[in-house]
Amino acid sequence: MNARLLPRRLTLRARLTVIYGGLFFAAGVVLLTATYFLFLQQLQPSGGRVLFESRIALPVEEGPTTAPDEIVVRTPGGDVLTGPDARRWVAEQEDSLRDAAGQSLLVQGGVALLVVGGVATGMGWLAAGRVLSPLHRVTATAHRISSAPAADMGLHERIGLQGPDDEVKELAAAFDSMVERLDRSFAGQRRFVANASHELRTPLTVSRAMVELAMHRPDASDDLRALGADLLVLNDRHARLISGLLDLAGAENETLDRQPVDLRDIVEHVLELTAAEAAEAEVEVAEESVEATTEGDALLLERLVANLVENGIRHNAPGGWVRVVSGPGADGGVRVEVSNTGPVVSSYDVAGLFQPFRRQTGDRLVVDRGVGLGLSIVEAIVRAHDGSVEARPREGGGLVVTVRLPSTTLS
Numbered sequence: 001m002n003a004r005l006l007p008r009r010l011t012l013r014a015r016l017t018v019i020y021g022g023l024f025f026a027a028g029v030v031l032l033t034a035t036y037f038l039f040l041q042q043l044q045p046s047g048g049r050v051l052f053e054s055r056i057a058l059p060v061e062e063g064p065t066t067a068p069d070e071i072v073v074r075t076p077g078g079d080v081l082t083g084p085d086a087r088r089w090v091a092e093q094e095d096s097l098r099d100a101a102g103q104s105l106l107v108q109g110g111v112a113l114l115v116v117g118g119v120a121t122g123m124g125w126l127a128a129g130r131v132l133s134p135l136h137r138v139t140a141t142a143h144r145i146s147s148a149p150a151a152d153m154g155l156h157e158r159i160g161l162q163g164p165d166d167e168v169k170e171l172a173a174a175f176d177s178m179v180e181r182l183d184r185s186f187a188g189q190r191r192f193v194a195n196a197s198h199e200l201r202t203p204l205t206v207s208r209a210m211v212e213l214a215m216h217r218p219d220a221s222d223d224l225r226a227l228g229a230d231l232l233v234l235n236d237r238h239a240r241l242i243s244g245l246l247d248l249a250g251a252e253n254e255t256l257d258r259q260p261v262d263l264r265d266i267v268e269h270v271l272e273l274t275a276a277e278a279a280e281a282e283v284e285v286a287e288e289s290v291e292a293t294t295e296g297d298a299l300l301l302e303r304l305v306a307n308l309v310e311n312g313i314r315h316n317a318p319g320g321w322v323r324v325v326s327g328p329g330a331d332g333g334v335r336v337e338v339s340n341t342g343p344v345v346s347s348y349d350v351a352g353l354f355q356p357f358r359r360q361t362g363d364r365l366v367v368d369r370g371v372g373l374g375l376s377i378v379e380a381i382v383r384a385h386d387g388s389v390e391a392r393p394r395e396g397g398g399l400v401v402t403v404r405l406p407s408t409t410l411s
Contacts, residue, residue, distance in 0.1 A: 012135075013128045020124030021117065028113040032106070039105055043098045134161055134168045138175055145179065155183035200242045208235045260408055261298045263305070263326045263336055264289040270305045271324065274313060282318040283340075285309070290327040292334035295408040296385040304381045305336060307374040308401055312340030315399070333387075333407045342398040350391045350399075354379045378403070 010018070071086040081089050141159050157179065161172035214220060215228035267289050278285045294301075305324075312322040320341035329335035345353075354375045375391070378401070382389045387405035394400050 013125070013132050016128040016132075017121060017125040020128070021121035024120045024124075025113070025117050028117060032109045032113060035109065036102060036105055040098065040102055043101065131168075134163065134172065137161060138168075138172055141175070155179055155186060201239070204235055204239050204242070208232065208239075211235065258295045259298065260293055260295055261301055263292040263294060263301070263334055263405075266298070266302050266305050267324055267326045267336065270302060270309055274306065274309050277310070278313050278322070281313050281316065282320075283313050283316045284321040285313070286321060286323045288323070288325045288327075292327045292336075293408055294334050294385070294405040296405070300381045300384070304378050304403065305338075307378050308336070308338040308403070311374045311401075312338050312342075312399070316340055316342045320398075328407070329404050331404065333404050335402055335404050337400065337402045339394055339400040340398045341394070341396070344397045345393040345399055347393055350393060353391060353399075354389075375401070 071090065072080065072082045073086045073089060074080050075089065137159055138161075141157050145155060145157050158176045159172040160176070161169050163169055211228045211231045215225050215232075220228075267287060271285055271287055274285070309322060309324060316322065322338065322340040325335075325337040325339075327335065379389055382403055382405070385405055387403060389401065389403045391399055391401045
């Protein structure tokens with residue numbers, strides 16, 4: 001069941017308040033019950049002595065002389081009772097007074113319990129809020145970090161909780177320590193990407209220039225030229241691999257320059273750039289695009305569409321086709337869908353295609369068709385733009401990749 005359809009659970013503060021109030025009312029009910037029974041026990045007559053006798057037994061001014069132990073009472077109605085009738089009337093009055101006193105104790109005690117219990121519950125709500133207030137700082141800091149535009153942005157945030165050395169302060173200190181280590185890790189990754197961009201590309205550029213220089217020497221033999229051509233292919237393959245790795249790292253860590261972008265323009269531009277490759281591979285590329293505006297980095301979104309189209313061209317067969325559709329999505333956002341013919345893909349292999357260096361064949365070898373980073377880069381770019389991507393096998397062979405992004409309006 002969708003989690004959004006489930007009823008919202010009580011907050012921790014509300015649950016603690018319910019616990020405090022419940023325990024107080026339970027203790028109050030036990031106390032009131034014990035008091036009630038003790039009170040009734042004290043009202044019970046002891047040793048055959050009649051309670052209330054001194055209150056309701058009255059001397060009779062006229063009439064025959066009574067025995068010393070005989071009770072004579074005058075009722076509120078003016079009747080004079082003696083003997084067994086008097087004792088029975090007194091017993092009835094005792095029972096009536098006892099019941100009235102017990103009922104009065106229960107009613108007044110219950111009202112007092114409700115009033116005091118309500119006050120105690122309110123105090124419990126205030127106490128729980130004060131105790132849990134440091135946790136709100138932890139939650140707010142975590143939300144600011146998670147809502148940062150890039151993975152490494154916002155890691156400078158710290159809670160810095162002050163107060164007694166209790167469990168909440170220990171939690172805040174552990175959170176700060178974790179974020180500090182993540183900050184150092186991302187800073188090291190940024191430095192690595194910056195250094196790798198120079199240190200890895202420069203040797204390849206130099207080696208390519210040296211190979212080309214050797215190949216174009218007047219005295220170069222045919223074998224040398226053939227070897228040079230193979231080395232250039234290998235050099236180009238390594239250059240694509242390094243470029244893909246740097247693009248993947250950049251997509252995961254780069255701060256986005258978000259601007260309104262029409263995906264239709266990006267699709268048209270990418271198809272122009274890949275037209276030569278499609279013609280060489282004898283793959284027909286078709287387009288169905290309408291206005292689809294999202295907010296994001298235009299260069300990264302262009303890389304996203306280019307990877308999908310290039311992936312469809314390279315993992316295809318002569319005479320096949322690639323179809324690119326862009327426009328509004330069913331969920332209110334925008335979408336780009338790229339489908340292509342090609343080899344049959346198993347449904348259980350689809351999820352692995354988004355892992356680095358994985359291809360439709362499941363191998364991890366670097367082949368001429370690519371380096372296995374295209375869909376990994378697509379997923380990283382989509383995640384940076386708060387979107388989603390999914391792939392599914394196409395009936396008859398090939399793949400259908402759908403990217404969904406939030407929509408916006410051009411200003």
